[in-house]
Amino acid sequence: MINDIINNLKGQLTGELQSKYNLQPDTANKSVDLAKDNITDEMKQRAASGDIGGLMDVFKGNKAPGESSAVDGMIGKYVSDLTGKLGIPASVAQQVAPFVINFIMQKVTGKVSSGGVSQTDLLGGLMGGGLKDSLSKGLGGLFK
Template sequence: MLEQITKLVEQISSSEVAKGGITSELTGAITKETGDSIINGLKDSVSAGDISGLTNLLSGQASNIASNPIVTGMIGNLVSGLVGKLGLSEGVAGSFANGVVPQVISAIVAKIQGGESGFDLSSIMGSLGQGGAGDLLGSLLGGKEGLGGAIDKLKGLF
């Protein structure tokens, strides 16, 4: 699941790099930093217990993706990484991050809503949790095992 998100990040960020006037030598590093920022932002939401915020965002219930707190956190982390690790100017990094992160999240939401293979909310949430609580969360959100599987996983946590 995370591999599919990473591929989506690669597609969107490489086109934004070309538009943003960023040198092509940095494309790979920028794409990696972008993917890390987005995936870590999603994982951080799970770790922080903001499950409802994350499910609202990924299910398309968030009204303005660009101003969503989870997304703004991802943008901030990406800007910091692009400036600190890759030496981009704050303006270029900010413009890139504000363009690419909402596009990636919107694309993920569209794929979930469109029922595209491999893009379902329970799989994404399960992969973000990396087992344990993440598997429980996926089960509660309608995974293959249903509530019975969720209860079994909950028992396994204690």
């Protein structure tokens, strides 16, 4: 579900990155893909550890993205990925990362707040992949 939301925003976000931060179209496109990977990875890790409450508070609008340690962690990792994987200068990456992550989090929050996406949909999307498999194997196939 989160991937669908980000994919729907990709064109708008890519355009913003090109106009605000002078990123080339290909780099802007890859930047959005990296953000999607960072967000979904963080959500999967938190869901697997049972620590999804902080992110859900952001998605429900109970906390601003800047008040969440999970969001801060995503931004830090995203800065590293932008510089290491895409070669974006650190000074630019440090501006791009909070903009992109907060932009996406605000859009997801809007979808959840409006009732367009439920919390179950967000978490269910995480459970659909490898996380579900690892949980079911780890618990002796109880959830198969």
